Amino acid sequence: MKRPTILVLGAGYGGLSTVVNLQKSLGTDDADIVLINKNDYHYEATWLHEAAAGTLTPEQVRYDIKRVINEQKVKFIKAEVKGIDVKEKVVTSDAGTHTYDYLVISLGFEGETFGIPGLDKYALSIANVKAARQIRDHIDYQFATWSLEDEKDDSRLTIIVGGAGFTGIEFLGELGNRVPELCKEYDVPAEKVRVICVEAAPMVLPGFDPELVKYAVGQLEAKGIEFSIGTPVVEATPEGVKIKKGEDEFEFIKAGTVVWAAGVRGNRLIEETGIENMRARVKIDKDLRAPGYPDVFIIGDCALMINEETNRPYPPTAQIAMQQGDMCANNIVALLKGQPTAQFVPDLKGSVCSLGHDDAIGVVYGKKLTGTKASFMKKVVDNRSLFLIGGLGLTMKKGKFKFF
Amino acid sequence: MKRPTILVLGAGYGGLSTVVNLQKSLGTDDADIVLINKNDYHYEATWLHEAAAGTLTPEQVRYDIKRVINEQKVKFIKAEVKGIDVKEKVVTSDAGTHTYDYLVISLGFEGETFGIPGLDKYALSIANVKAARQIRDHIDYQFATWSLEDEKDDSRLTIIVGGAGFTGIEFLGELGNRVPELCKEYDVPAEKVRVICVEAAPMVLPGFDPELVKYAVGQLEAKGIEFSIGTPVVEATPEGVKIKKGEDEFEFIKAGTVVWAAGVRGNRLIEETGIENMRARVKIDKDLRAPGYPDVFIIGDCALMINEETNRPYPPTAQIAMQQGDMCANNIVALLKGQPTAQFVPDLKGSVCSLGHDDAIGVVYGKKLTGTKASFMKKVVDNRSLFLIGGLGLTMKKGKFKFF
Structure with missing residues (x-):
C-alpha cells in the first residue's frame, strides 16, 4: 500500500x-x-519589527528549517x-x-493596503525578513545621506508609521530606542528626527485594555513619537503621505520613510x-x-x-x-x-505588546502588566515559540536572554 | 605684549x-x-575605504579631537x-x-571629477567619513532591495569603482572581502554580483613596482573583480556609466552603485x-x-x-x-x-597598498612585500599614525591589533 x-x-x-x-x-x-x-529558513514573524528598526539583526530573527525537522521523516523542498x-x-x-x-x-x-493609492509603490512593509531588512537599510541610508548632504532635507529624517495596531505600536517602540542610536551613529541632532504614527481609526491598539493603551501612548510620546489618530492616509507619493484631518481638510506630511503597518x-x-x-x-x-x-x-x-x-x-x-x-x-x-x-x-494565555526591548504592556493569565514585568513576559512568550518548535537547543541558540 | x-x-x-x-x-x-x-573628530583618511566597504565601522575610523589636544594650550573651534x-x-x-x-x-x-558629466551628481565619493558611511549604506540598501524585489534587477548588484589608483585598489580589496559577507547577509547568490574597476590610464597603480601591481591585480581578479583598463568614463547617469573602449566605441555599464575614486x-x-x-x-x-x-x-x-x-x-x-x-x-x-x-x-619609509585586511603589496625601506607580511606592515603604518598624533593611549584604543 x-x-x-x-x-x-x-x-x-x-x-x-x-x-x-x-x-x-x-x-x-x-x-x-x-x-x-x-526560503530555507523560518523567521519569527512576531520579531520582524525589531529587524525593521534595526534593534535585532536579520540573522537573529531567523533560523534554518533543517535545524528543527527530522530529514528521515520530512522532505523539505525550497x-x-x-x-x-x-x-x-x-x-x-x-x-x-x-x-x-x-x-x-x-x-x-x-x-493589505485597502486600495489606497501609492501605498503599494511608495510605502515599505514589515511583511517578511527581507522586507524588514530593507526598512532598516532604508532608514540608515536616509540618515547617512542627510548627514552628508550640503543642503539638508530634514524630511529625510521623518518616519511615518501607518497603523496604530499591534505591529505599528511594536515597531514604534523599537524606533523609540533606535532613533537615539541612529542620531549618535550618523551625527544627527535628535530634534531633527520626527516619528509620526498615523491611524485611521479613532483609537490606538483596538481591543487592548484602555488603561494599558494610555500607558503605551504616554511612554511612546515621552520618546518623542507623535500620534495622528482618526486621520486616514488617503494617498502615498514618493515624497510622503496625504492624510485626511477633517471633512475637507487634508495635510501632506513629507517623509523620507513611510512604513505601512496597518492591516493584514x-x-x-x-x-x-x-x-x-x-x-x-x-x-x-x-x-x-x-x-x-x-x-x-x-x-x-x-x-x-x-x-x-x-x-x-x-x-x-x-x-x-x-x-x-x-x-x-x-x-x-x-x-x-x-x-x-x-x-x-x-x-x-494572554497578549503582550512590546514598547522596545525594555518596556511593554500586556495581559497575561488575566493580569495586567506594564514596564519591565511586561517586557520580561514578552521575552518569555518569544522564547516559548522557539521552545515549542525547536526545543531547548534552538531556544539556547536563538532565544532572547538579555533579561535572564 | x-x-x-x-x-x-x-x-x-x-x-x-x-x-x-x-x-x-x-x-x-x-x-x-x-x-x-x-567636525569635532579627526578621521583616518587612509582608512576610509574600509568604512566605505563596511569592513570597519565609521566609529572605528574616527576619534574625538579633544582626545589629543591639550585644552590648556589649544582652543578648538568646531x-x-x-x-x-x-x-x-x-x-x-x-x-x-x-x-x-x-x-x-x-x-x-x-x-576631482575632471568635468566628466554626471559624476558629481550620480557617483559616490570616498571623500570623508560621512561619505564613506553613505557608500556602505547605499550598497547595503541595493542588496536588501534586490533580495526583496519580485522582478530582480541584477544591475543593483553591480558596483563600479572609477579609478585604479591607490584609493580605488584599496577599496576594491575591501570589497573583495566584503561582497561574500554581503551575499550571505542578504541571501544573494555570489555569481549575481559584479565589481568592475574602470580606469582611464593604461595601467593600474601607476608608480608602483610592476611586479607588485601584477600580484595585486591577480589577487583581486581571483576574488572576482573585473578590470577595464584604458577605458575612460565619459558620462555617469542614474543607471550607470558610459565608458570609451575605442576611437568610436562606447559601452554602457548598468550599475546600482558607482564610486568615483580617481583623482583628488x-x-x-x-x-x-x-x-x-x-x-x-x-x-x-x-x-x-x-x-x-x-x-x-x-x-x-x-x-x-x-x-x-x-x-x-x-x-x-x-x-x-x-x-x-x-x-x-x-x-x-x-x-x-x-x-x-x-x-x-x-x-x-615606503608605501603599502592594502588588498583587504589580510593581503597587501608594498615597498618598505626598499624591500618589496606581498601577502600577510605586507598586510602586517600596513597595520604598523596605520597604528603609527595614531601613535604619532595621539600616543600610546589612542593607539591602544583605536589601533588595528587584529594581527598582533
Missing part, C-alpha cells in the same frame, strides 16, 4: 508546528511528509508555491507539481482556490478543515475563526497558529488511523 | 600633527593656538571655514571671523586666496610657506612639492602630511624665536 502524502505549505509558526508534531507522532513508514517553503488546485489535489510551485492526500495551508499573511490579509493564492474566503482568509471548520474539503487543513493567518464570546474573529497570532499546528497534526494522525478529529479551542 | 595667534585650519593628519607638536614645544604664554575643524583672506590675515567661518599671526592651511583634499585636488578655498595654485594645490617653499606669504604655511593635500629625483610631485599621503605638520610646528616655533626656518625633506 502506498504511504499517504501530507503536504504542508509554509514554514511559519503554523506550518512548522504541524511538521514537528507530525514527525513526533508518525513513523517513517506511516506517511510521506513534505514541507514546501519559499520552492515558492504558485497555485493550489484543491479539486485535482495538486499544488504547483517553481520546483514542479506536488500531489497530496492531506494538505495543510499555512502560508501566512500579506500586507491571507495569502492571495487562497482566493484562486475557489474556497469561500474573506480577504484570503477562510472560515474554517472546528477541526481546522476547509468547509467541503475534508483533506484540506487551513491554519494560521489564512484561517478565520470566530470567538463566540465576543462574536469577532480571533486575531491572527503566533500563539494561535502554533496551537492550530499542534491540533492539525493530531487531526491528520487521527484521520490516518480512521479516528474522529478533535475540535480546536484556542487556549489564550 | 600680545601673544601671537597661530591659526590651524583642518584637523587631518597635517593639521593635528602641527597642533600636537606646537603644544609640546610652546608654553601657555608663548602663543594662542587655535584649531578650526568642520566650524566650517568659509573664506581665507591672506592679505588682511582674516579667516571667516560659520562661527565668525578669526585673525592670525601665523596661519597653517591643512584643509585636505576634495574629489586641494580644497577649493585655496583657489579664492589669490595664491598661485594648480587644482587648489600650492607649490610651497621648502620651509612649507606659501610663496610671498611668510606667515602662511600650507601642508598636506593642498601642498605641492616636487620630488627632485623623479621631477614629479610627491603624492598627497598621510606620511608626508604628518612629517610636514611636525616641521611646520618647528618652523613656527623658530619664527617666534627669531630663528631661521628649516627645509622640509620627506623621509619616505
Whole structure:
C-alpha cells in the first residue's frame, strides 16, 4: 500500500508546528511528509519589527528549517508555491507539481493596503525578513545621506508609521530606542528626527485594555513619537503621505520613510482556490478543515475563526497558529488511523505588546502588566515559540536572554 | 605684549600633527593656538575605504579631537571655514571671523571629477567619513532591495569603482572581502554580483613596482573583480556609466552603485586666496610657506612639492602630511624665536597598498612585500599614525591589533 502524502505549505509558526508534531507522532513508514517553503529558513514573524528598526539583526530573527525537522521523516523542498488546485489535489510551485492526500495551508499573511493609492509603490512593509531588512537599510541610508548632504532635507529624517495596531505600536517602540542610536551613529541632532504614527481609526491598539493603551501612548510620546489618530492616509507619493484631518481638510506630511503597518490579509493564492474566503482568509471548520474539503487543513493567518464570546474573529497570532499546528497534526494522525478529529479551542494565555526591548504592556493569565514585568513576559512568550518548535537547543541558540 | 595667534585650519593628519607638536614645544604664554575643524573628530583618511566597504565601522575610523589636544594650550573651534583672506590675515567661518599671526592651511583634499558629466551628481565619493558611511549604506540598501524585489534587477548588484589608483585598489580589496559577507547577509547568490574597476590610464597603480601591481591585480581578479583598463568614463547617469573602449566605441555599464575614486585636488578655498595654485594645490617653499606669504604655511593635500629625483610631485599621503605638520610646528616655533626656518625633506619609509585586511603589496625601506607580511606592515603604518598624533593611549584604543 502506498504511504499517504501530507503536504504542508509554509514554514511559519503554523506550518512548522504541524511538521514537528507530525514527525513526533508518525513513523517513517506511516506517511510521506513534505514541507514546501519559499526560503530555507523560518523567521519569527512576531520579531520582524525589531529587524525593521534595526534593534535585532536579520540573522537573529531567523533560523534554518533543517535545524528543527527530522530529514528521515520530512522532505523539505525550497520552492515558492504558485497555485493550489484543491479539486485535482495538486499544488504547483517553481520546483514542479506536488500531489497530496492531506494538505495543510499555512502560508501566512500579506500586507493589505485597502486600495489606497501609492501605498503599494511608495510605502515599505514589515511583511517578511527581507522586507524588514530593507526598512532598516532604508532608514540608515536616509540618515547617512542627510548627514552628508550640503543642503539638508530634514524630511529625510521623518518616519511615518501607518497603523496604530499591534505591529505599528511594536515597531514604534523599537524606533523609540533606535532613533537615539541612529542620531549618535550618523551625527544627527535628535530634534531633527520626527516619528509620526498615523491611524485611521479613532483609537490606538483596538481591543487592548484602555488603561494599558494610555500607558503605551504616554511612554511612546515621552520618546518623542507623535500620534495622528482618526486621520486616514488617503494617498502615498514618493515624497510622503496625504492624510485626511477633517471633512475637507487634508495635510501632506513629507517623509523620507513611510512604513505601512496597518492591516493584514491571507495569502492571495487562497482566493484562486475557489474556497469561500474573506480577504484570503477562510472560515474554517472546528477541526481546522476547509468547509467541503475534508483533506484540506487551513491554519494560521489564512484561517478565520470566530470567538463566540465576543462574536469577532480571533486575531491572527503566533500563539494561535502554533496551537492550530499542534491540533492539525493530531487531526491528520487521527484521520490516518480512521479516528474522529478533535475540535480546536484556542487556549489564550494572554497578549503582550512590546514598547522596545525594555518596556511593554500586556495581559497575561488575566493580569495586567506594564514596564519591565511586561517586557520580561514578552521575552518569555518569544522564547516559548522557539521552545515549542525547536526545543531547548534552538531556544539556547536563538532565544532572547538579555533579561535572564 | 600680545601673544601671537597661530591659526590651524583642518584637523587631518597635517593639521593635528602641527597642533600636537606646537603644544609640546610652546608654553601657555608663548602663543594662542587655535584649531578650526568642520567636525569635532579627526578621521583616518587612509582608512576610509574600509568604512566605505563596511569592513570597519565609521566609529572605528574616527576619534574625538579633544582626545589629543591639550585644552590648556589649544582652543578648538568646531566650524566650517568659509573664506581665507591672506592679505588682511582674516579667516571667516560659520562661527565668525578669526585673525592670525601665523596661519597653517591643512584643509585636505576634495574629489576631482575632471568635468566628466554626471559624476558629481550620480557617483559616490570616498571623500570623508560621512561619505564613506553613505557608500556602505547605499550598497547595503541595493542588496536588501534586490533580495526583496519580485522582478530582480541584477544591475543593483553591480558596483563600479572609477579609478585604479591607490584609493580605488584599496577599496576594491575591501570589497573583495566584503561582497561574500554581503551575499550571505542578504541571501544573494555570489555569481549575481559584479565589481568592475574602470580606469582611464593604461595601467593600474601607476608608480608602483610592476611586479607588485601584477600580484595585486591577480589577487583581486581571483576574488572576482573585473578590470577595464584604458577605458575612460565619459558620462555617469542614474543607471550607470558610459565608458570609451575605442576611437568610436562606447559601452554602457548598468550599475546600482558607482564610486568615483580617481583623482583628488586641494580644497577649493585655496583657489579664492589669490595664491598661485594648480587644482587648489600650492607649490610651497621648502620651509612649507606659501610663496610671498611668510606667515602662511600650507601642508598636506593642498601642498605641492616636487620630488627632485623623479621631477614629479610627491603624492598627497598621510606620511608626508604628518612629517610636514611636525616641521611646520618647528618652523613656527623658530619664527617666534627669531630663528631661521628649516627645509622640509620627506623621509619616505615606503608605501603599502592594502588588498583587504589580510593581503597587501608594498615597498618598505626598499624591500618589496606581498601577502600577510605586507598586510602586517600596513597595520604598523596605520597604528603609527595614531601613535604619532595621539600616543600610546589612542593607539591602544583605536589601533588595528587584529594581527598582533
